[in-house]
Amino acid sequence: MKIFGRITLRTFCRATEEEESVVNAIMSAACMENRGAVTIKKLEGYGGAPLEMMEVGILRQQDIKAFWKSMPKEVIREILETLDKRLDDEQVLHFRLDKEKAYLGEISLATGGAVISVHTKVLSYPASREAAIRNARDLLRDFLEKL
Numbered sequence: 001m002k003i004f005g006r007i008t009l010r011t012f013c014r015a016t017e018e019e020e021s022v023v024n025a026i027m028s029a030a031c032m033e034n035r036g037a038v039t040i041k042k043l044e045g046y047g048g049a050p051l052e053m054m055e056v057g058i059l060r061q062q063d064i065k066a067f068w069k070s071m072p073k074e075v076i077r078e079i080l081e082t083l084d085k086r087l088d089d090e091q092v093l094h095f096r097l098d099k100e101k102a103y104l105g106e107i108s109l110a111t112g113g114a115v116i117s118v119h120t121k122v123l124s125y126p127a128s129r130e131a132a133i134r135n136a137r138d139l140l141r142d143f144l145e146k147l
Helices: 019-030 061-070 073-081 099-103 129-146
Strands: 004-014 038-044 050-058 092-098 115-122
Touching (some): 004 061, 019 050, 061 129, 073 092, 092 099, 099 115, 115 129
Antiparallel strands (some): 004 050, 092 115
């Protein structure tokens, strides 16, 4: 049963960061090895400083399941406890991972400014915020029990 749609991870590489390190962090967070999956868009930051937006999309259901299975129990627990605050009216689940820890191979929710933003559509029928919360809660509890 499909509950989560595409997962998108996005972060920024500032002029003070090494591009390769940030690519490693987002790939680690996405639980992926194919570096070709990272889309990099050149932008201009504050005061004209160079800035890159990096994005990874997880599309296949088996990869989506692998992503959730790679999440530590404490991350899933925190998302479950705050699910109603993290799910918007369009049934999109939002959370942020710590970019620096992801570079070190650790996955945790962000508390500071260096983040990898994650969002995914929670599929439900009929499409409603309440049904999406119910579906996401059931699936995340299932992942939690299997970890």
